[in-house]
Amino acid sequence: SQQGEEDPQALSIQEGENATMNCSYKTSINNLQWYRQNSGRGLVHLILIRSNEREKHSGRLRVTLDTSKKSSSLLITASRAADTASYFCATDGNTGGFKTIFGAGTRLFVKA
Amino acid sequence: EPEVTQTPSHQVTQMGQEVILRCVPISNHLYFYWYRQILGQKVEFLVSFYNNEISEKSEIFDDQFSVERPDGSNFTLKIRSTKLEDSAMYFCASSKTGKLNTEAFFGQGTRLTVV
Secondary structure, eight states, X not given: OOOOEXXXXXXXXXXXXXEEEEEEOSSOOXXXXXXXXXXXXXXXXXXXXXXXXXXXXXXXXXXXXXXXXXXXXXXXXSXXXXXXXEEEEEEOTTSOSSOOEEOOOXXXXXXX | OOOOEEEOSEEEEOTTOOEEXXXXXXXXXXXXXXXXXXXXXXXEEEEEEETTEEEEEOTTOOTTEEEEOOSSSOEEEEESSOOGGGOEEEEEEEEXXXXXXXXXXXXXXXXXXXX
């Protein structure tokens, strides 16, 4: 089964608007993480939320987790052109923590 | 801020050749990982490494792949006889522990092109 499917696949917004990306997963998890990847670059860890947490904030980022629905959302408020990137959710898949399972990502484009 | 570094940033190799991708994990980290991302696709787990041995590996990590920590700082991924389908971005990562809820730090990746 696939884990960590993001939606939408692509999102285009104006600078200053909020961007919301969703992630769904299939198996139980211990934590869920969001990463950012600029085109052709490495992965940057944004935020980790544990399975017993429902919401977490970091600067302009807000992440929610609903384990009953097996879903998470990433909200970027007051977006900037520099937020243009791909965003991935990743889970541990309750496998013992040695590996991270990534989704296919949401490509966010913020127009200046 | 400490970071994971990978070299080279881009490697072009002929099909059938051996390649070694190099990584320097963060110095006090004990767990090391390799992932790959074929262009436009998901980031896929390859292998995790702890205490000088493989902890876990995926189906992708077949006999053509091997990992090594030859000294106290480097962590390498070797592909013995490259195939066209090995073309991908390869990411190294490290973490302090292998426990749940531990953040892994990723390098910038090595883009491998097999021609």
